[in-house]
Amino acid sequence: MEFIKRLAGLYTTVQPVLDILVLSFLLYQVYGILIKTQAVQLLKGAVSLLIIYAVAFILRLNTLLWLLNTLAPGLLIGVAIVFQPELRKIFLKIGQSDWFRMGKRSTHSHLDSVLTSAEILSKRRRGMLAVFTRKNGLRDIVETGTRLNAELSSSLLVTIFGHDTPLHDGAVIIQGGRVVAAGCFLPLSEQQDIRKSFGTRHRAALGLSEETDSVVMIVSEETGAISLAYDSKLYYDLTSAEITRQLEGLLDLGGDSSAMEDSGNERPEFD
Numbered sequence: 001m002e003f004i005k006r007l008a009g010l011y012t013t014v015q016p017v018l019d020i021l022v023l024s025f026l027l028y029q030v031y032g033i034l035i036k037t038q039a040v041q042l043l044k045g046a047v048s049l050l051i052i053y054a055v056a057f058i059l060r061l062n063t064l065l066w067l068l069n070t071l072a073p074g075l076l077i078g079v080a081i082v083f084q085p086e087l088r089k090i091f092l093k094i095g096q097s098d099w100f101r102m103g104k105r106s107t108h109s110h111l112d113s114v115l116t117s118a119e120i121l122s123k124r125r126r127g128m129l130a131v132f133t134r135k136n137g138l139r140d141i142v143e144t145g146t147r148l149n150a151e152l153s154s155s156l157l158v159t160i161f162g163h164d165t166p167l168h169d170g171a172v173i174i175q176g177g178r179v180v181a182a183g184c185f186l187p188l189s190e191q192q193d194i195r196k197s198f199g200t201r202h203r204a205a206l207g208l209s210e211e212t213d214s215v216v217m218i219v220s221e222e223t224g225a226i227s228l229a230y231d232s233k234l235y236y237d238l239t240s241a242e243i244t245r246q247l248e249g250l251l252d253l254g255g256d257s258s259a260m261e262d263s264g265n266e267r268p269e270f271d
């Protein structure tokens with residue numbers, strides 16, 4: 001009995017810390033999702049309205065307060081309509097998050113296999129789209145293609161993308177060293193400021209990176225450029241060393257993905 005009382009006493013001390021930790025974690029996750037879905041505009045709008053409301057409340061600007069209170073339901077519906085794509089992306093990310101996933105993770109040799117195949121395909125001017133899954137599951141995307149569940153190897157990827165077979169059209173989904181599916185259809189990005197010369201392959205890679213936390217490697221059929229798309233950005237025409245460094249960080253293989261921001265020539269490719 002004494003022990004339970006002590007435990008309860010200890011919990012009372014720890015409770016505020018736990019409260020703050022859980023709240024910080026949730027706020028951090030929400031912030032991450034907002035940044036990655038480019039819904040910061042939505043946040044800025046909401047904060048501006050809150051500030052106006054607070055000022056009106058403190059200064060007792062009754063007419064403004066009345067107007068804001070009257071318009072609030074309409075504003076909420078309006079915001080939901082105007083920011084429907086952003087809200088959709090936020091909910092998609094939350095819904096697909098699999099924070100407790102225990103599945104196998106990608107390793108260095110998986111990364112090397114994909115990069116080797118990308119280099120071979122690049123020389124042969126064959127296009128490729130390879131998706132590395134991270135926390136978000138891609139069940140819906142996998143359903144659009146053909147399930148393979150095959151062991152990942154560079155020869156398998158070169159076989160898929162190097163020949164005009166039905167599976168070369170679309171993307172392969174890679175998870176934990178296995179090619180889960182091929183010929184998958186990815187959502188197309190609607191970003192306007194992406195380079196005009198980019199076709200649907202690059203748009204599809206960018207589109208998936210807007211809706212999920214996946215990393216997509218693209219080989220351009222036209223130029224042979226190897227690029228990466230993640231966190232709603234496209235990093236065009238990277239060297240093998242840059243790709244390795246990025247993927248090491250993004251797939252938790254001991255590298256540093258923040259290196260992208262530090263080096264000059266690796267800016268996202270928009271104009």
Ligand SMILES: Nc1ncnc2c1ncn2[C@@H]1O[C@H](COP(=O)(O)OP(=O)(O)OP(=O)(O)O)[C@@H](O)[C@H]1O
Nearest residue numbers: 127169170185186198199200201202204220221222
């Ligand atoms: N939504 C999509 N999901 C998956 N793959 C797609 C999608 N849209 C296009 N692709 C792939 O991209 C190919 C068309 O590439 P397109 O030439 O339009 O793009 P691109 O970005 O200019 O690339 P490239 O530089 O390789 O020509 C299709 O044959 C198909 O394999």
